[in-house]
Amino acid sequence: MSVSGGTRNWALVAAACGATAVAVPFLPQLPAVASTIAGSASVLAALLAAWRASAERRRSHALQLHSEELQLQCKQLRQAEVGHSRLEQQLLQAKQVAEAATLAKGEFLATMSHEIRTPLNGILPMLELVAQGPLDMEQRSMLSTATESSRQLFRIVDDILDYSKLEANRLELEVTTFNLRETLDGMLLLMQRSAEHKGLHISLHIDPSVRLSVRGDPVRLRQVLGNLLVNAIKFTERGSIQVRVKRLGETPAQHHLRFEVRDTGIGLDGSQGERVFESFTQADASTTRLYGGTGLGLAICKRIIELMRGSIGVQSHPGRGSTFWFEIPLLKVIGDLHRPEHLRNARQVLLVTPEPRLRQRLELVLPTWGYQPRVANNLQEALERLRNPSLSGGWHAVIGDLGSLRHGAAALQRAINRMDDDMPRMLWLYGDASVPDVLRENATLLPRQLPDSELRNALTANRGPSAPQASPAAVEAANAPHLTDKPGDADLTGMSVLVVEDNPINLLVAQKLLGAIGCNPDRAENGAIALEKMHKHRYDAVLMDCQMPVLDGYAATQRWRQHEADSGSPRLPIIAMTANAMAGDRQRCLDSGMDEYLSKPISRSQLQTCLQAFKPATPVSPTVATMSTPLDHARAASGAPAAPAAITAPTLERTVLDELVEIAGDDTHTIIKLFLDETPILLQQLQAATANSDPRRLGEIAHSLKSSSANVGALALSEAARQLEHAVRTGTLAQPASMVAQVIAEFSRARQVLLGYQADMRGEQLPQG
Secondary structure (H helix, E strand, O other): OOHHHHHHHHHHHHHHOOOOOOOHHHHHHHHHHHHHHHHHHHHHHHHHHHHHHHHHHHHHHHHHHHHHHHHHHHHHHHHHHHHHHHHHHHHHHHHHHHHHHHHHHHHHHHHHHHHHHHHHHOOHHHHHHHHOOOOOHHHHHHHHHHHHHHHHHHHHHHHHHHHHHHHOOOOOOOOEEEEHHHHHHHHHHHHHHHHHHOOOEEEEEEOOOOOOEEEEOHHHHHHHHHHHHHHHHHOOOOOEEEEEEEEEEEOOOEEEEEEEEEEOOOOOOHHHHHHOOOOOOOOOHHHHHHHOOOOOHHHHHHHHHHHOOOEEEEEEOOOOOEEEEEEEEEEOOOOOOOOOOOOOOOEEEEEEOOOHHHHHHHHHHHHHHOEEEEEEOOHHHHHHHHHOOOOOOOEEEEEEEHHHHOOHHHHHHHHHHOOOOOOOEEEEEEOOOOOOHHHOOOEEEEEOOOOHHHHHHHHHOOOOOOOOOOOHHHHHHHHOOOOOOOOOOOOOOOOEEEEEOOOHHHHHHHHHHHHHOOOEEEEEOOHHHHHHHHHHOOOOEEEEOOOOOOOOHHHHHHHHHHHHHHHOOOOOOEEEEEOOOOOOHHHHHHHOOOOEEEEOOOOHHHHHHHHHHOOOOOOOOOOOOOOOOHHHHHHHHHOOOOOOOOOOOOOOOHHHHHHHHHHHOOHHHHHHHHHHHHHHHHHHHHHHHHHOOOHHHHHHHHHHHHHHHHHOOOHHHHHHHHHHHHHHHHOOOOOHHHHHHHHHHHHHHHHHHHHHHHHHHHOOOOOOO
16 A cells, blocks of 8 residues: 555545544654544454453353352252151151140040049038938938048039149130029028138128129139138137129120128238139248148139139238229129119018117118018017008018017017918018017017029928928928038929939938938939830939949930830930039030030939929829829819828938027037927827817918927927818828827837937937836
8 A cells, every 4th residue: 555545545534533634744743643533443352362362251250150159048948848847747746746645634634533533422422321321420420520521622623623724724614694693692691601611600791782683603603702702710719701693894795793701700911812812832831730721722713714804803911801802894784673662563672670780681681582671670669560450461471680670579560460361471581589489479580691583482481281391301490490511392202213323322322312302212233224125114314324334324214215206205304423524514405315414423412403393293103103093083183182191201300400400509408308298299189179170270280290200300290280270271191090100109219219319419328128
């Protein structure tokens, strides 16, 4: 390339680059520069290629590192997945082990409950039956100690089992409708004797704003209150114990109530009050040595109250007593009754007492039962009110306080007895003092601290010849100056009951209990034998154990219910009698077709109350039903009088006399002697009235004899006199001489036994012949 040509070419290049002029002096050097640039480009290309190769190597290395990291993470993830799977399997196994342990604990509790209650069922009822027999004072004292020790053992066992149920979360609450006052009255009645033995006064106050009909678990409520009352009695040496119920508020569905148990006992300091609700804890170690107990009672109370969604606590000072309280919600009841504000049609009841607390109590409860209380502070006011002719409708009843009236009581009784046409029923409330015989005629004697429910029953009981006759034990138990643990309102004589039980001890206990209350027991060792007997014979009721060999009680009941459905037979009452006492056991019995549930150990009163609900109008024979003769039908149709009925009551009920001893002391000898001296005179008058055909006089003497004999426990004589009186009143007295002879025979037997009782009290030997 020439210079001029090269210059021209560079000029074109410069123009293309936008230059307007090129310095001529530099033009000769441009070819060299271009050559140098061309060499540098080769170097740059080589460098670029090397850089690209290096970058590719770096990228490849980074990718390799990233790949290796991802592979490591994948390996770790796979290992974690394996670990998680293994952990999940371990957790599942642990869960299954925990569930199995809980199930095993529950089964263990059920087994322990059954196994502990079974031998207790052979102890407590047998001791109760022994107490009904002839015992001297020392034997009765030893028996009382054994009975109380057995009951204490039973309470401790129940505490441990209840606490175990709470720990295993197996304690369930029931929801049922109940009357708050009747529930609390029943609890105080159970505790009253223990309190009185220590000279303590126990009382109940329910705020008037508290609704009495509620829904909740009355069994657990009684358990909590029972624990608090037992502790109050245990730790109080003198003074009183009060149970108070207050209304805190309400929601559309619930009542919020506060329960308090106040005592005047030893009290607690602040630190002790914080610990008493802990498990196996008491105020201090000396408490257990001095007073006994497991330390579980208050812990159980706390857990139960928490289950009820409530709270519990204590307010106390050492030496000044304690107030244990708990607050719980209870469900409302549809149709809950309010206290009536207007009682225009209420029946009038006269209260004769100056004592303000008794008056306040009765003025609160009587209107809720439909009675209008009127108050007389003394005898003179009472007599004026009774003579008031302007009172519309007359008086339904007079309730007199013997403790305040004293000598004026007899005058009031005579004034009421003279009111022939509209004579009100007379109810005497007695305390510790003895009751004169003159006040027993045409009156009902009631303990001053009796539950309100019993007072209500006394006010509403039927009267007169048309009223159904109760058993003499029931009538005189209410009228006699003592409290009795034996229910007397259930006459189960002749009721046929099949006992299905594989345990020979429990079978013997059940048969003895049934015999003691007048039933005819039959036996079967398992469900299969029971079904055979139930097909062959007629029974009024069946007591069915649940756990038995061959065929258990559940299956036997289900088969019998199916038989009834297939054959159209009437329903036979089947009552579970079992040591299974865990949550759900009662429902399982009912689901299998049973009608009721009794948990062992079973007391005589429990069994009697339960059977009374299923008592038929006419008990059947345990074999074949008795065939009626044409003469029987003719007598029934014509109302012809029948011969004297057989006497089933005991000749002497020793518990009546034992309680009389507790009240009257040495005066019991005088009472018995007076009865034995005066009764022959009454019997002579009975014979004279029979000879003179004077039924009115017969009835009067029989009534007097019925009452006096029941007061000394001569129940067979009382029953014979009652039959005679009833026959006179109803106009069915066909064989007066025969009935009087029966009364005389029963007195002869009672006299011999009463003389023996007196000899036992004195430690003498009764002369023979």
